[in-house]
Structure formats: C-alpha cells, structure tokens
Amino acid sequence: MTKQDFRSRDARLGFLLVLPAVVLVILVVILPIISGIQISFTSQRVVGSEYEFIGLKNYFELFEDKQFIASLGKSAIWVLANGFFQTLAALLIALLINQPFRGQNFVRTWIILPWAVPAAVTAILWRWMFDASSGIVNTTMKGMDLVQKPVLFLANPDIAGMSLTFVNSWRYIPFLTIIFLASLASVPEEEYEAAKVDGATPWLQFKSITFPNLLPTLTVLGLVGTLWASNVFDIIWMMTRGGPGDATTTVPVLMYDMAFYGYNISKATAGAIIFLFILIIFAFVFIFANRKQFVIASDTFQDLSK
Amino acid sequence: MASVALKNLYKNFGQTTVVRNVNVEIDDGEFLVFVGPSGCGKTTTLRMVVGLESLSQGEIHIGNRLVNDLPPGDRDVAMVFQNYALYSHMNVSRNLGFALKSRGLADQEIAKRVQRVAKMLDLEELLERKPKQLSGGQRQRVALGRAVVRNPQVFLMDEPLSNLDALLRLQTRKELIELTTELNSTVIYVTHDQVEAMTMGHRLAVMNKGEVVQLDPPEKVFNEPSNRFVAEFIGSPPMNFLDVEVVEENFQKILKSDAFDLVLPKYWDSLSESEAILGFRPHDAQLVAEGGVAGRVTVVETLGAEKLVYLKVGKNSLSILVPAAEKIRSGDQLRFDLNKDALHLFNRADEKRIMLFKQS
Amino acid sequence: MKLNFSIFSLLRLFVIIMILFILLAPFLWILLASFRPNMELVRNQSLIPNSLTIENYVSLFSKSGYWQWIINSLIVAIYTVLISIPLIVAGAYSVYRTYFWGRNALSLFLLSVYIFPTALLVVPIFRIFNDLKLVDSHLGCALMNTAFAVPFGIWLLQAFLKSLPPELEEAAAVDGIGRMRTLIQIIIPQVAPGIIAIAMFAFIVSWTEYLFAMTLLLSNDLHTLPIGLTGIVFGQYRVNWGFAAAGAVGSAIPVFLLFLIVGRWFIRGISAGAIK
Ligand SMILES: Nc1ncnc2c1ncn2[C@@H]1O[C@H](COP(=O)(O)OP(=O)(O)O)[C@@H](O)[C@H]1O
Ligand SMILES: [Mg+2]
Numbered sequence: 001m002t003k004q005d006f007r008s009r010d011a012r013l014g015f016l017l018v019l020p021a022v023v024l025v026i027l028v029v030i031l032p033i034i035s036g037i038q039i040s041f042t043s044q045r046v047v048g049s050e051y052e053f054i055g056l057k058n059y060f061e062l063f064e065d066k067q068f069i070a071s072l073g074k075s076a077i078w079v080l081a082n083g084f085f086q087t088l089a090a091l092l093i094a095l096l097i098n099q100p101f102r103g104q105n106f107v108r109t110w111i112i113l114p115w116a117v118p119a120a121v122t123a124i125l126w127r128w129m130f131d132a133s134s135g136i137v138n139t140t141m142k143g144m145d146l147v148q149k150p151v152l153f154l155a156n157p158d159i160a161g162m163s164l165t166f167v168n169s170w171r172y173i174p175f176l177t178i179i180f181l182a183s184l185a186s187v188p189e190e191e192y193e194a195a196k197v198d199g200a201t202p203w204l205q206f207k208s209i210t211f212p213n214l215l216p217t218l219t220v221l222g223l224v225g226t227l228w229a230s231n232v233f234d235i236i237w238m239m240t241r242g243g244p245g246d247a248t249t250t251v252p253v254l255m256y257d258m259a260f261y262g263y264n265i266s267k268a269t270a271g272a273i274i275f276l277f278i279l280i281i282f283a284f285v286f287i288f289a290n291r292k293q294f295v296i297a298s299d300t301f302q303d304l305s306k
Numbered sequence: 307m308a309s310v311a312l313k314n315l316y317k318n319f320g321q322t323t324v325v326r327n328v329n330v331e332i333d334d335g336e337f338l339v340f341v342g343p344s345g346c347g348k349t350t351t352l353r354m355v356v357g358l359e360s361l362s363q364g365e366i367h368i369g370n371r372l373v374n375d376l377p378p379g380d381r382d383v384a385m386v387f388q389n390y391a392l393y394s395h396m397n398v399s400r401n402l403g404f405a406l407k408s409r410g411l412a413d414q415e416i417a418k419r420v421q422r423v424a425k426m427l428d429l430e431e432l433l434e435r436k437p438k439q440l441s442g443g444q445r446q447r448v449a450l451g452r453a454v455v456r457n458p459q460v461f462l463m464d465e466p467l468s469n470l471d472a473l474l475r476l477q478t479r480k481e482l483i484e485l486t487t488e489l490n491s492t493v494i495y496v497t498h499d500q501v502e503a504m505t506m507g508h509r510l511a512v513m514n515k516g517e518v519v520q521l522d523p524p525e526k527v528f529n530e531p532s533n534r535f536v537a538e539f540i541g542s543p544p545m546n547f548l549d550v551e552v553v554e555e556n557f558q559k560i561l562k563s564d565a566f567d568l569v570l571p572k573y574w575d576s577l578s579e580s581e582a583i584l585g586f587r588p589h590d591a592q593l594v595a596e597g598g599v600a601g602r603v604t605v606v607e608t609l610g611a612e613k614l615v616y617l618k619v620g621k622n623s624l625s626i627l628v629p630a631a632e633k634i635r636s637g638d639q640l641r642f643d644l645n646k647d648a649l650h651l652f653n654r655a656d657e658k659r660i661m662l663f664k665q666s
Numbered sequence: 667m668k669l670n671f672s673i674f675s676l677l678r679l680f681v682i683i684m685i686l687f688i689l690l691a692p693f694l695w696i697l698l699a700s701f702r703p704n705m706e707l708v709r710n711q712s713l714i715p716n717s718l719t720i721e722n723y724v725s726l727f728s729k730s731g732y733w734q735w736i737i738n739s740l741i742v743a744i745y746t747v748l749i750s751i752p753l754i755v756a757g758a759y760s761v762y763r764t765y766f767w768g769r770n771a772l773s774l775f776l777l778s779v780y781i782f783p784t785a786l787l788v789v790p791i792f793r794i795f796n797d798l799k800l801v802d803s804h805l806g807c808a809l810m811n812t813a814f815a816v817p818f819g820i821w822l823l824q825a826f827l828k829s830l831p832p833e834l835e836e837a838a839a840v841d842g843i844g845r846m847r848t849l850i851q852i853i854i855p856q857v858a859p860g861i862i863a864i865a866m867f868a869f870i871v872s873w874t875e876y877l878f879a880m881t882l883l884l885s886n887d888l889h890t891l892p893i894g895l896t897g898i899v900f901g902q903y904r905v906n907w908g909f910a911a912a913g914a915v916g917s918a919i920p921v922f923l924l925f926l927i928v929g930r931w932f933i934r935g936i937s938a939g940a941i942k
Contacts, residue, residue, distance in 0.1 A: 014761075017759055018757045018760040029782045029813065101682070108930075113689070113693065118892040119874060120892045120896045124913065125696050127905070128699065179822075233785035271786070272786030378842075383840065391837035452837075
C-alpha cells in the first residue's frame, strides 16, 4: 500500500517552507566559505590586487607563525571562559529569578537590556566605567581604599582578558538567561506538584524535573553559545583591538588585523579556514555526543502529541 | 448520510500491528461504537477512516466510494476530537463557519447554517465568545456543532465526552443521542467507557489488542459475550470467573469446582468439553438459607440500593450483589444460589464462549 | 525553620538586586555622564556632578549624522524583520510540524550558520555581494542579518509551536482546509506572541550588528548607528566621554522604547508555558 496519510503528504510542503531559509544560509555561509577556501590558496594581499595560486603555502606559514598559534590558545581560553561560564551563570540566574518575587516582571523585561544595545554602546559604557583616572570603578575602589593605584582594566595585559570576558558576559548572559527562563516556564507545573506530593527535596526536584526539561535548551545553547563566543569580534576590537600587546588577540581579531591592516587577505583567510575547521570538528563531536538532545522530533505521532 | 464499510483493515507501526483484520459494515443512519480498553487500537481505526492515518492493508468504503487514497478533506466526514481542537483565536460563530467559508460557500448560506446549528445546540447566546470564555460543556457543543454544520456523510467521534465531568457527561450523552437520532446520522463513536457504549450504540464493536472480538447490539454483547474478555469488559460490576471441570452423572452435566458442584439445566446436555471457565454476573446470585454455594465474606461495598459482597469460595474470589437491606459483615459465612439460565461457559484453551442451542 | 527560610529569601533578593545593579547601573551612570561637560568628566572624580549641560546632546543631534544613522539603522532593522519573519515562521513550521525525511539534519544545518567566522570571511562575502549588486545597499546588509537571525529564530519558535495540539491541523484537514490555509489562518494567529518575540529578536540582531554594516555599507550616508558611533567615538585620539555618553544613550533609547512597549512579550513569546 502506498503511504497516503495526512502526514506523509506534508513532505513537499515542509520542504518548500524551509527552502528559503536554507537558500539564504547557503548564499551567505556556504558560498563565502567556498570562496574563502579559494582565496586561501592564493597570494592575494588586498582586495582586487593581482595574485597567483600558491597552494598550501599560506597554511604552512601559519603553522609556523607563533602569533597565530598563540591566538589559537587565546581563543580556546576565551571560548572556555565565555561559552562555559556564561551558560552556567545564565542558568543560575534564571533559576534564581524563576521563583516568584515582587518585581519579577520588571526583572524579566529589563534584564535583557545589555544584550539589546549595540556593541559600540557596550564598549563606550565599559571603557568609561573602567577608565583609569575618572572611571567609576577605579574611583570607587580608591575611595574605599581597596587599591592604591588605579587598576588598568584594559591596559594591563594580565587583566585585560578577564575584563573583556566580564564585559562580553555582561552582554550575553541576559539573553541566555531569558532563554532559560522561557524554557523553565515550559516545564509542566504538574510535574512539580507530583514531586512535591512525593516530598521531593528542592535538589531532587531540580535533578529529576528541572534539569531533564532544560537539557535540550542547555545543549542547543551549549553548541550555539560556544560558536557565538568563538566568533566574538566587535567587542574586543572596540575595547582593546587585541591589546595590550597581543594579550587579547583571539583568532578573529588577529585575522581581521592581518587582512585589513597587515594587508594579507589570503593568509588571513587561510587562518579563518583553519579556525572554521576546528569549530566544525567541535560541532560534530558535540552534536554526536549529545545526539539525543538534538532530535527535534522523531517520526512518530506520540512525539508531536507530547 | 452514508454507509461505511471497513474491510480487512490492518495498521502497522513499524514492527507492531496495532489494528488487525477489522471488518465492520456500518449501515446508513447507524450509531456504531468502538469500545475497548485504552491502547487497543480504537483511535487508530477511527483515524484510518477519517484519513489521518494510512492503511497498512484493507479497504475503506464510504457510501459506494473507495476512499483509501482520498485525503481527509475529500472524504466528506466530520470528526469531533477528544480535546475539541477549537480554533482559539476565532469566536464560536467563526469556528462553526470556518470550514464552510474555506469551501467557498456564500456568506449568507454560511450564516444561515451556523444559525440553524447554533439553535439546535443551544449556542445562540455564545456565538460571539471565544473558546476560552466557554465552559467545558459549551466547548464540547461547539466542537459538535462544527461537525454538524458541515452536514457530512459520516460523523466520527473520538471519546468526545471524556473531558466532561460526570453529571455533564450523562446529560450530554442524552443530547447526543437525541441529536443523532433527529439527524438520522451515521456515527462511528469511540470510547473506552462501556456504559457509554451500551447506552449509545446501536451496535458495539468490542476491540481487544487491535482486533474486533465482537460485533453485536448491546444486549447481545451483554447477554452472550463472545469470549471471556468481552464478558469481563462489558457489564459492571464485572463478571466472576472460575475454573470448573465438567462431568456427567446420571445423564446430567455437572460443573465441579474446588468448592461446589452445580447441576446444569437440560439444554447443556450436548456439552462436550470436560473442563471450562464458568462465568456469572454478580447480580445473577441470590442469597439462600441453605444449600447453594457457601463462601466467607471478605469485603462489603455499599453501592446504594445494593451491596457488592466479595467472597472467598474455595480458592476462588468471587463477588455477588445483594439487596442493601441484608446485614452482612466481613467474616460472615454466606450461602447463595446461581441463576442457572444466566451462566456463561468459556473454553479453557482459547477462552471463547461455548455456544449451545438452547432448547426452550 | 521559618527564620531560615526568610534569611534565604532575603539573601536571594540581595543577589537579585546585585545582579540587576551590575546589569543596569552602567546605563544610569552613562546617562548621568551624558549630561556632564567633558572637561568635568576627565578632571572631576566625584560622583556628584557640579554642573549639568546639554551640550553633548546638542553636538550629537546637530553636529553628527545621528538622525541619518538612526534612520539607516531603522531601515536595515525593518528590512531584517520583514524578511526574517516569513522565513522563520515557514522554517519553524516546516521543521517542527511537518514530516519529511531529513528535517532534523536540516535544522542542524541551519544552526551551523553560527560556525561561520564572520570577522574572517567578510572578504568573500564582500565579493559575492558585489556580484549580486548588494554592496552599499541596506537590503544587502539586512540579508546578512536575516541569515544570522533566522536559524536561532526558528529554534526560538519551537516551544510555542510544539505546544499547539496536533489536532488543530488534523481538524482542519478533516474539514478540507488546505495546508497553507491552515498555516496562515489557524497556526499563525495562534503563535502571534511568538512572532512578536522573533520580530524583536531579529530587530535586535540587526540593531546591534556592526561588522557587516561596516563591510557592506561604504557610503557615509548609508552608515548605521553602530558604525557612526564607533566612528565619532573611537576615531579620535582622545575619547570625548561626554559626547560618547550622549551617543551611547542616543543609541540605547530606541531599544529602550521598544522594550517599554513590547518587552513583556519577548519572554512570553519564546516559552510554551504560562507566563503572566
Ligand atoms: N504513531 C504511532 N506510532 C507507534 N505506535 C502508535 C502510534 N499511534 C498509536 N500507536 C500505538 O497503537 C496502539 C493503539 O493506539 P490507539 O489507537 O490510540 O488506542 P486507543 O485509542 O484504543 O486507546 C497503542 O499501543 C499506541 O501506543
Ligand atoms: Mg484513543
């Protein structure tokens, strides 16, 4: 018998409906990557200049480039500090403000503001807050006799990375928190009630109800958040330009600098491809390890009715 | 209205067969009820008729059309869902008229039909309300109205009353019977509630594990259940069962259990089995002062006009209904007689009813 | 026991206030700074201003391209929202409520957008958009933003879409209502709060976008707010803090207004549960 039910007739419609999104992603992501691979095999230095095919030379050079290797390390630390820390902090904050309290609606609406303003505003805000002579953070600390000399939040190579991580987290944690809150609100109330009747402790409730219900969200944010963090460029560029020295030069910053200020587009693009390759491997491993959470819907009817 | 024929229906989900060899012919104007425990395949069967589920095998005819390959919308059937599936952003009037509108009927005609149905179902006051502003019973009527307004060949209903509270359920049941009788509708109705099935259906299709095990009018299902499953499922409180041996003494068939013997009426003489399962309903027993079957009371439940008494008879646990006036407490010793014309015998091996022609 | 409990909730309140303070106080601080003369900002280290001025705003509003940038940013954001919404709604409906082989993989493929090292591949993007005549156009910029708003937007809609009973579509199908019509007249009205939320998401993605705007919008009169702002603030050797503060406030206000009007819909629209 032919499969003639209501659902199998969907196939074409379903496919047509995602098609525009897929085409856009191909146009904006896949094509540039292919084009980027082409550029990385050439000797082009600025857009529009003459170039020849040089094979893997850019790649070999990069592997011997200490600055590039160092930037890979900085990116790794950056991703760990941002991707991981932010997700965890956002989860904790979401749990904290999920319980009703006076002003909860206000908090839920306005907590998101740091995410909603342009990075340029964030950069102004925190450069001003962190300013050595007249920044509020330093003046307050000095006023309270916490420090003798002003802390050079962005100019001290030992601190700049942490300061940037703080600012970037300040920017993204609100958004992640809101998403966790939304997903907490989707946990069926009855599950908690049943658990309370059974006398489950708050910790047990979290472990057996909240956490499993949050897991799909946590996994998607784990993936997407890590990818977002690894490609952060604007905030670093506007606050330190990768400095002082190379202290905050992650791969995106180094490559951008190399392409447009070091006039070596092809080599920078090769670096980008290497970085992309690493991220792809990460994504595959991550998705494979969490494949159960990524199945959005199996083909059974129960799945949808749940 | 039209007749419906389900021929040799099968449905597999992957490796498991959830509907197996269903053959049912539903007459024009008949109210047929699929009844069975949850998970037995009633909904799946209904969804195949309506076209939401494909067939693994078999044929479905509505009127004289083979509809196997028709999409749901072309089958000219209407369905009432358990959760009503009302469109929550539309008011009652638009809910009722939406299907007609999308079929391109003229606004005037739609308004006329919606009015008629609203009157029929007592929804006139509610036409401007959104589903959220309705009570459960009112929503149920809107869902019904949405089906009625289309004037379909067949109505399909999947547990439409199960979301209502007990009292409302009784009342709506009555209204539903009146409505479908008035419209002379062909109805295929699904429920797990045997009382609902008995009161509403012209015929019942009792399902178990994907198969229709009996297809008969309610009285017949009750009086002559085709197997032990049906006997147990239909009727409340449920039938008692115990294993018995059949022996012949003095040209009489006698049932022997571990605690008592029972001489069978003459018409059982041609019984050939040597062992069987005896079934009797709790209300087919009467208390007697002496003779009969002896048992020790374990639990007494007061049901109102009657008491349900649980007994230990030999190794078996049985239950009987007695008038509420009887003073019985657990621990008491009791004697009762069985109504010998209301005994059911089932085959030990396949649990099918042992049928004999009664010589009356 | 009772005492313990109230200590705990006091502690919780304190933490919440701290978090709120860290997240929102910088905005108040910059608002205050924007009304102080620049010289005072540099010299005076006291928290309480000696004098207030609107000079920073005067120069922002009349001596910079502020209004032009705002309009440009709005144009790009509106394009982005208008293109994103149909793509997100159609995509989410497809992925979460229709059945076809490979839709799981497809949804992952869409999320793969975020692998893309944006800062590094602006060159090839520039090339491709140049061929498509989309360089130096707000539409081109909006297309980039859309590509980055759509995948996560689709994911954001899932909770809402999944919370609708499948019987909605089935009832419509039995009533002979076409699938497209069902989507447009039944499903979409039901997910309206979700659509408001993804519209806000797309708006913010576009409003805060920096890199593509910088790469693709060459002419000065097409610049968006983030580009303009960085130009005047970080273009100079010494930052004029008063002016920068006014610029920051000027860029935050539209977002502030947006959240004032529809903010409470955001979280409601991306959750399937009841949020009052
Ligand atoms: N899409 C499906 N995939 C797999 N199994 C299903 C599906 N739909 C129903 N079933 C199974 O088929 C059996 C019959 O289901 P159903 O027809 O809903 O039963 P009923 O309505 O009688 O309670 C159940 O065991 C159910 O789990
Ligand atoms: Mg069912």
